[in-house]
Amino acid sequence: xxxxxxxxxxxxxxxxxxxxxxxxxxxxxxxxxxxxxxxxxxxxxxxxxxxxxxxxxxxxxxxxxxxxxxxxxxxxxxxxxxxxxxx
Amino acid sequence: xxxxxxxxxxxxxxxxxxxxxxxxxxxxxxxxxxxxxxxxxxxxxxxxxxxxxxxxxxxxxxxxxxxxxxxxxxxxxxxxxxxxxxxxxxxxxxxxxxxxxxxxxxxxxxxxxxxxxxxxxxxxxxxxxxxxxxxxxxxxxxxxxxxxxxxxxxxxxxxxxxxxxxxxxxxxxxxxxxxxxxxx
Numbered sequence: 001x002x003x004x005x006x007x008x009x010x011x012x013x014x015x016x017x018x019x020x021x022x023x024x025x026x027x028x029x030x031x032x033x034x035x036x037x038x039x040x041x042x043x044x045x046x047x048x049x050x051x052x053x054x055x056x057x058x059x060x061x062x063x064x065x066x067x068x069x070x071x072x073x074x075x076x077x078x079x080x081x082x083x084x085x086x087x
Numbered sequence: 088x089x090x091x092x093x094x095x096x097x098x099x100x101x102x103x104x105x106x107x108x109x110x111x112x113x114x115x116x117x118x119x120x121x122x123x124x125x126x127x128x129x130x131x132x133x134x135x136x137x138x139x140x141x142x143x144x145x146x147x148x149x150x151x152x153x154x155x156x157x158x159x160x161x162x163x164x165x166x167x168x169x170x171x172x173x174x175x176x177x178x179x180x181x182x183x184x185x186x187x188x189x190x191x192x193x194x195x196x197x198x199x200x201x202x203x204x205x206x207x208x209x210x211x212x213x214x215x216x217x218x219x220x221x222x223x224x225x226x227x228x229x230x231x232x233x234x235x236x237x238x239x240x241x242x243x244x245x246x247x248x249x250x251x252x253x254x255x256x257x258x259x260x261x262x263x264x265x266x267x268x269x270x271x
Contacts, residue, residue: 049263060208064104064228074099
């Protein structure tokens with residue numbers, strides 16, 4: 001580690017941006033992301049859309065079924081399906 | 088007119104989340120919603136021969152689900168309605184100090200319009216999720232909607248963390264594209 005990196009490539013910037021949406025990015029990562037956004041138009045666009053997506057998802061309060069619950073539902077349903085086709 | 092096919096084997100993968108979301112906005116109890124969805128699938132299976140192929144499978148299942156939800160409310164009402172004591176806040180009795188707050192509309196309460204918009208948005212999101220490849224949709228749902236930790240998802244699906252982030256990235260890009268037209 002000879003030099004501290006201030007500039008990161010777009011891939012890394014997007015990765016940090018994704019992490020930020022789940023509040024998992026560190027402060028240092030967010031600083032680097034913001035430096036990147038100063039000069040990169042495409043990543044700015046991506047970050048904007050990404051934040052909007054998070055907001056929309058939060059607003060909608062969508063719910064979905066738990067994976068385990070779905071599995072048990074499938075098992076029950078397959079049983080019923082078998083009975084149905086046997087008739 | 089296109090004739091729709093029926094294929095119950097794929098129902099749960101394709102429609103369970105959509106139906107669940109539809110139910111949860113109407114009964115607001117997770118377990119009851121799960122049961123209703125399950126009942127709907129079973130009822131659909133039983134009356135499969137009545138499916139004429141005029142509507143899509145999903146529309147047909149939703150129409151069954153609607154009946155199930157109505158039945159559910161009928162059932163709880165008949166049990167509860169008998170024992171219920173109704174309190175009216177603005178009777179003419181001379182009791183002083185009735186809580187005025189209870190008569191005023193709560194501005195923080197959701198209006199009907201909000202709820203409607205939200206359930207439409209929910210449908211749009213589920214439509215978009217349906218367009219994603221299965222793995223992407225699974226990871227995205229677990230991470231974003233159910234809010235699991237990265238590690239938990241990695242263990243469950245047997246993938247590495249960097250793998251997960253790549254999947255999330257693709258899913259987010261696709262979702263943003265899909266929702267862009269109407270909801271951004």
